[in-house]
Amino acid sequence: MTHPTHSAVNVSKVGYVGFETPDLDRLVDYYTNVLDFVLVEKSADQAYLTTTFDHHSVVLERAETKRARSFVGYQIEEDLDSAERRLRDSGYEVRRRSDIAPSTPDVLIVAEPMSGTPLHLYDAQSGTGATGYTPLRPTKLGHVAAFTPDLKRQQSFYQDLLGFKWSDTVADFFVFLRCNTDHHAANFMASTKYSGMHHVAYETRDLDHLQSLLDHLASRDTRLEWGPGRHGPGHNVFTYHRDPDGNNIELFTQLDQMADEALGYFEPRPWHQDFPQRPKTWEADIAAINSWGGPIVPQQLDH
Numbered sequence: 638m639t640h641p642t643h644s645a646v647n648v649s650k651v652g653y654v655g656f657e658t659p660d661l662d663r664l665v666d667y668y669t670n671v672l673d674f675v676l677v678e679k680s681a682d683q684a685y686l687t688t689t690f691d692h693h694s695v696v697l698e699r700a701e702t703k704r705a706r707s708f709v710g711y712q713i714e715e716d717l718d719s720a721e722r723r724l725r726d727s728g729y730e731v732r733r734r735s736d737i738a739p740s741t742p743d744v745l746i747v748a749e750p751m752s753g754t755p756l757h758l759y760d761a762q763s764g765t766g767a768t769g770y771t772p773l774r775p776t777k778l779g780h781v782a783a784f785t786p787d788l789k790r791q792q793s794f795y796q797d798l799l800g801f802k803w804s805d806t807v808a809d810f811f812v813f814l815r816c817n818t819d820h821h822a823a824n825f826m827a828s829t830k831y832s833g834m835h836h837v838a839y840e841t842r843d844l845d846h847l848q849s850l851l852d853h854l855a856s857r858d859t860r861l862e863w864g865p866g867r868h869g870p871g872h873n874v875f876t877y878h879r880d881p882d883g884n885n886i887e888l889f890t891q892l893d894q895m896a897d898e899a900l901g902y903f904e905p906r907p908w909h910q911d912f913p914q915r916p917k918t919w920e921a922d923i924a925a926i927n928s929w930g931g932p933i934v935p936q937q938l939d940h
């Protein structure tokens with residue numbers, strides 16, 4: 638089933654991501670004491686954390702086993718009534734909830750076709766989260782990367798139905814999609830072997846901030862598994878480490894920006910490969926994976 642682009646629900650931001658964890662307190666401790674998130678609300682089974690004015694960008698839920706990306710929240714530009722109609726007209730089952738979380742009293746829930754992962758669509762969160770300046774706290778949830786058994790179908794769902802735009806592809810297995818000026822808010826790796834989350838990424842202001850946060854991680858015995866390096870697609874300076882549940886967490890900065898969609902290229906940067914740098918299909922070589930070189934961590938590319 639194909640859907641014309643003009644009928645897409647226009648997602649404008651990745652708002653939050655859910656994790657299920659067998660040890661809620663341990664993961665709350667990681668988010669607050671290692672990543673310097675603000676703990677906004679906590680009950681026996683749930684915790685809401687944020688780095689921004691939004692009430693939450695991370696939701697942790699107690700469960701028997703760990704599960705990353707148990708749901709993803711996307712802010713949309715249009716009103717929920719017309720979005721709901723549009724999704725139903727396109728043949729998708731939609732639920733509407735008023736009690737899903739504090740700060741989001743009206744949410745549409747649609748299941749991602751292949752994974753069944755619930756996607757929450759909402760118009761805005763109340764601003765009851767973080768205020769003021771702290772030197773370590775990440776600026777925001779940047780992107781959520783997941784495995785998918787059918788990359789083409791996944792890409793078409795996100796582009797045709799949710800209004801994402803194509804930013805880059807590596808070979809035939811890794812796709813990057815944007816919903817605002819950021820090069821990607823969602824990326825997907827084709828896999829018949831794995832499912833669920835590949836990584837979740839939090840943004841830092843600049844290289845100095847990234848370094849400060851990494852020194853802070855080191856002081857909390859949290860070590861990098863990969864990086865720092867610079868990716869090809871998106872050109873972000875990246876680092877990867879594991880949270881206490883073993884989830885793959887990226888801290889990054891300097892992600893490419895598509896400031897002007899009409900121009901169709903990313904804001905020029907001296908470290909680009911092309912001038913101008915337009916969305917393209919990359920070869921799966923060192924320029925795409927880590928242009929600074931160095932060892933490639935196998936699990937980053939194992940699909």
Ligand SMILES: [Fe+2]
Nearest residue numbers: 780782838887
């Ligand atoms: Fe990433």
